[in-house]
Amino acid sequence: xxxxIKNLQWRYATKRYDVSKKLTxxxxxxxxxxxxxxxxxxxxxPWKFIHVVDSALREKLRPAAFNQPQITEASDxxxxxxxxxxxxxxxxxxxxxxxxxxxxxxxxxxxxxxSLMRTIDRPQPELIDWAxxxxxxxxxxxxAAAAENKIDASPMEGFDPKQFDExxxxxxxxxxxxVLLAVGFRSPEDSHQKLPKSRFGKExxxxxx
Amino acid sequence: xxxxIKNLQWRYATKRYDVSKKLTxxxxxxxxxxxxxxxxxxxxxPWKFIHVVDSALREKLRPAAFNQPQITEASDxxxxxxxxxxxxxxxxxxxxxxxxxxxxxxxxxxxxxxSLMRTIDRPQPELIDWAxxxxxxxxxxxxAAAAENKIDASPMEGFDPKQFDExxxxxxxxxxxxVLLAVGFRSPEDSHQKLPKSRFGKExxxxxx
Numbered sequence: 114x115x116x117x118i119k120n121l122q123w124r125y126a127t128k129r130y131d132v133s134k135k136l137t138x139x140x141x142x143x144x145x146x147x148x149x150x151x152x153x154x155x156x157x158x159p160w161k162f163i164h165v166v167d168s169a170l171r172e173k174l175r176p177a178a179f180n181q182p183q184i185t186e187a188s189d190x191x192x193x194x195x196x197x198x199x200x201x202x203x204x205x206x207x208x209x210x211x212x213x214x215x216x217x218x219x220x221x222x223x224x225x226x227x228s229l230m231r232t233i234d235r236p237q238p239e240l241i242d243w244a245x246x247x248x249x250x251x252x253x254x255x256x257a258a259a260a261e262n263k264i265d266a267s268p269m270e271g272f273d274p275k276q277f278d279e280x281x282x283x284x285x286x287x288x289x290x291x292v293l294l295a296v297g298f299r300s301p302e303d304s305h306q307k308l309p310k311s312r313f314g315k316e317x318x319x320x321x322x
Numbered sequence: 323x324x325x326x327i328k329n330l331q332w333r334y335a336t337k338r339y340d341v342s343k344k345l346t347x348x349x350x351x352x353x354x355x356x357x358x359x360x361x362x363x364x365x366x367x368p369w370k371f372i373h374v375v376d377s378a379l380r381e382k383l384r385p386a387a388f389n390q391p392q393i394t395e396a397s398d399x400x401x402x403x404x405x406x407x408x409x410x411x412x413x414x415x416x417x418x419x420x421x422x423x424x425x426x427x428x429x430x431x432x433x434x435x436x437s438l439m440r441t442i443d444r445p446q447p448e449l450i451d452w453a454x455x456x457x458x459x460x461x462x463x464x465x466a467a468a469a470e471n472k473i474d475a476s477p478m479e480g481f482d483p484k485q486f487d488e489x490x491x492x493x494x495x496x497x498x499x500x501v502l503l504a505v506g507f508r509s510p511e512d513s514h515q516k517l518p519k520s521r522f523g524k525e526x527x528x529x530x531x
Contacts, residue, residue, distance in 0.1 A: 117352050117467050121359045143326050149527050150330045150519070152465065154479045158522055163529045170531055211520045242451050246501075249455045250477070253462020256361065258326050261470055268459070270363045281531050292455075310359070311420040313367055318358050320372045322379055322490050 117261065122310060124260040127267045127295070129303035130186040136296060140264055141189060144296055147258035148191070151251035155232050157207060159199055159244035160251060161288055163192040163281055173280055178272035178293070187267065188297030192277060193252055195244045198287035204229045241289070248291045255294055269293035326470065331519060333469040336476045336504070338512035339395040345505060349473055350398060353505055356467035357400070360460035364441050366416060368408055368453035369460060370497055372401040372490055382489055387481035387502070396476065397506030401486060402461055404453045407496035413438045450498070457500045464503055478502035 148162050165171055175184040212219045259266040277290040299306055357371050374380055384393040421428045468475040479501055486499040
C-alpha cells in the first residue's frame, strides 16, 4: 500500500521527454480508461478528450503553448475539453445511455432527470465553470493512474485555449479546451526531476476539526 | 498494470458506509498524502483540507449536506477548501518554502516569482475559479489513490458551502469549502454498488486528431 505514496512522490511535472520511448498499448489504455472512468458530478461526464496523434498537428500546437517541448516530445498528448452544450438534449442523451446500462427505460429515471436538470440550471458562464472543475477530476485521476504505473506525465495549463480550439476544430463540436495532459517517459536530461518536490507540510495543509 | 483499470472499475460513489469499519492509520496516510502531494498550477497549492474528526461536528454538518448519510457514516470526512488569500504575501510564503527545499534563497527565485505573480494577477472571482479547479485535481488524485488501495470513497458536491464555511469557521482563515471527500468501506446494504457503472463509450469520449 505504501507504494502509492512512493509513486506519488516519484512523479513530477515532466518537462523533457525521451522522444524514443512510447507508451505501450496497455499503458495508453490505462491513461485513457482513467480519464473515461473518472467520476463527475451527477455522473454527467461533461467532457471529451482529444488524443492528438498527428505529429504535424502537434508541431502546430506547440507555439500556442509557449513553445513548451512536451507538446511535441511526449509520447502522447491529450487535450481535456469541457462540453459547452450542456442542455436538456444532452441530459436526455446521457439518460438513455444510463437506462440502457441499467436495462430500464429513460422514463423510469424521471427523478434522476429532474435532479440533472436542476444541476445544469445555472447561467452559462457558471455552468461552464462547474463543468470545467469536473474536467480537473479526470486530470487528477489520470495523473495518479500514470504515477501508479510509472508513466511520466505533465499537467499543463500554459497554453492558449482559443488557439487550441481553433487548430483542433473544437468550437463547432461544442467543446472548449481546458487543460493538457502529456504522458511518456522522462528524458535523463530533464533537470526538473532532480529538484526536490515542494509541498507544504502536513501541519500547514491539514486542519483538524 | 491492468489492476489499475480493474480498481477504477471497482470504485463507485459510495452512498452507505459500514460504520463499524474505519481506515487504518496507513490507509488514512495514503488518502492524506494523495491530497497533499497533488500537483497544482505553478505548484501553488491554493488549498487546505479540513479533516473533520469530531463526530458531533459531523452530525451538525449533515443537514447542510441534504442529510446525506456519508457525512456521518463514512470512516473519514475531508472538506476540500480553496484559499481565498492568494496575494503577494502568499506567493512569498510559498517561495520561501521552495527556497528552503532547494537549499537556496527566495531572491534567487525572482523569475519564478514574476511568473507566479502573473498567474494570480486576475480579477478575484476568476482567481478563485482558477484555484477551485486546482482543488479538483487533488480530489481526483485522492479518488484514484483510494481505488488503488480498495478504499471506498464519495466525491460530494451536494452541500451548502456557506453553511459548511460557517460551521467549520473557514471564512476568517481565508478558506472556502469547495467539495467533500468521504472515505471508508461500503456497507453490503448499499444498493448503489450493484448498479452498472455508466460511462460513455470510448468512441463518444475520445476524439482523435
